[in-house]
Amino acid sequence: MRRSMLFLPGNNPNMLINGNCLGSDAIIFDLEDAVSPAEKDAARILVRNTMRYMDFRGCEIIVRINSIDTAYWQKDIDEIMPYKPGLVLLPKTGSAADALEADRYMTEVEQKLGLPQNTVGLMPLIETAMGVENAFAIASSTKRVKALFLGAEDLTADLQCKRTKEGREIEYARTRLVVAARAAGVDVYDTPFTDVNDDEGIVTDAQLAKALGFTGKASISPRHVEVINAVFSPTQKEVDYAYEVMDAIELAKSQGKGAIALHGKMIDAPIVTRAQQTIAMAQALGMERGV
Amino acid sequence: MEIVKLATAGTMESSDAYVEIEPAASLDIQLESVVQEQFGDEICRVVREVLEEGGVSGANVRVVDRGALECVIRARVETAILRGKGDA
Numbered sequence: 005m006r007r008s009m010l011f012l013p014g015n016n017p018n019m020l021i022n023g024n025c026l027g028s029d030a031i032i033f034d035l036e037d038a039v040s041p042a043e044k045d046a047a048r049i050l051v052r053n054t055m056r057y058m059d060f061r062g063c064e065i066i067v068r069i070n071s072i073d074t075a076y077w078q079k080d081i082d083e084i085m086p087y088k089p090g091l092v093l094l095p096k097t098g099s100a101a102d103a104l105e106a107d108r109y110m111t112e113v114e115q116k117l118g119l120p121q122n123t124v125g126l127m128p129l130i131e132t133a134m135g136v137e138n139a140f141a142i143a144s145s146t147k148r149v150k151a152l153f154l155g156a157e158d159l160t161a162d163l164q165c166k167r168t169k170e171g172r173e174i175e176y177a178r179t180r181l182v183v184a185a186r187a188a189g190v191d192v193y194d195t196p197f198t199d200v201n202d203d204e205g206i207v208t209d210a211q212l213a214k215a216l217g218f219t220g221k222a223s224i225s226p227r228h229v230e231v232i233n234a235v236f237s238p239t240q241k242e243v244d245y246a247y248e249v250m251d252a253i254e255l256a257k258s259q260g261k262g263a264i265a266l267h268g269k270m271i272d273a274p275i276v277t278r279a280q281q282t283i284a285m286a287q288a289l290g291m292e293r294g295v
Numbered sequence: 296m297e298i299v300k301l302a303t304a305g306t307m308e309s310s311d312a313y314v315e316i317e318p319a320a321s322l323d324i325q326l327e328s329v330v331q332e333q334f335g336d337e338i339c340r341v342v343r344e345v346l347e348e349g350g351v352s353g354a355n356v357r358v359v360d361r362g363a364l365e366c367v368i369r370a371r372v373e374t375a376i377l378r379g380k381g382d383a
Contacts, residue, residue, distance in 0.1 A: 016308075017308075017310045017311045017363060017364070017367040017370075018308065018309055018310035018311065021310060021364055021366075021367070045374055045377060045378070046304055046305070046370070046371070046374040049370045049373050049374050049377075050367065050370040050371075050374075052370075053366040053367070053369055053370040053373075054366055054367075054370075056366065057364075057365065057366035057369075058364075058366065
């Protein structure tokens with residue numbers, strides 16, 4: 005379960021070591037934009053040691069490596085792969101070829117380490133116009149791809165438009181990525197809301213992302229984590245309805261009926277699928293059926 | 296390969312450690328730490344271990360510890376060694 009993902013700068017020990025105390029489902033150790041070129045070596049070693057020695061139980065580790073057009077990305081993979089992060093976030097993925105290049109090298113390193121292929125997943129970061137246009141090809145390029153991730157800051161720079169809180173300039177990219185990811189059968193994560201002091205703006209932005217079909221949302225501030233978790237968690241009402249749907253389906257089966265209505269609405273396959281997803285998430289969150 | 300030049304790693308920020316390393320004929324470790332009294336010996340042991348792992352037998356090493364965990368101290372010493380060898 006990844007409702008929230010929190011970026012932590014890869015060369016800041018104070019933030020890295022406290023990463024699992026900040027409430028997010030996943031933390032992203034950032035070796036890319038948060039680290040200056042002169043400190044890439046130091047951050048890589050620090051992140052590797054943090055993963056090696058620290059116990060982040062209950063919080064998935066994701067590492068944003070440097071992009072494949074730099075001299076750093078293979079060294080990043082060499083250092084982190086032995087400690088099996090949940091996902092590698094690959095910046096500036098513009099084509100299926102980019103994802104396949106990362107996949108090829110990750111497979112090579114897994115073989116050297118004696119790890120099964122695809123032990124570590126890949127999450128392409130889509131943050132260029134080319135990446136958006138190639139989103140489905142990227143998402144379906146290799147089994148290693150587990151999710152797409154939208155990066156709006158670089159994307160709006162590439163689109164030559166201004167990044168706004170309302171986000172109209174990224175509407176197309178958001179919906180395009182959701183459709184591409186779902187068509188490929190992978191998850192999809194929304195870009196961070198970057199005004200850390202706008203407590204209302206993050207709620208609106210997270211609700212929009214949820215409504216569009218995103219699996220979860222990233223954050224650059226611990227202050228946003230609680231809101232994101234709340235928005236991407238089912239409400240008690242939704243959980244109770246999901247159980248009612250499953251009860252209704254069981255009843256229909258026992259009565260030999262092919263179709264059944266609940267509260268005047270026909271229950272069909274997509275509603276059952278959604279109910280199953282809601283119950284699975286509720287169980288993961290320890291939520292019980294209400295009375 | 297031994298240390299061939301002065302190099303530094305880390306910062307003076309909380310939970311971090313700042314490490315300076317320079318070429319020398321033998322090994323000398325100087326430590327400043329907010330927990331020197333309680334953990335000074337243990338920190339020096341960790342620094343010495345990382346130096347050995349890095350094949351460094353001669354160097355002057357200065358460590359300013361700002362309450363760093365062992366994994367952070369190890370990372371900063373390793374980085375300083377790499378930079379001091381000119382490998383970074």
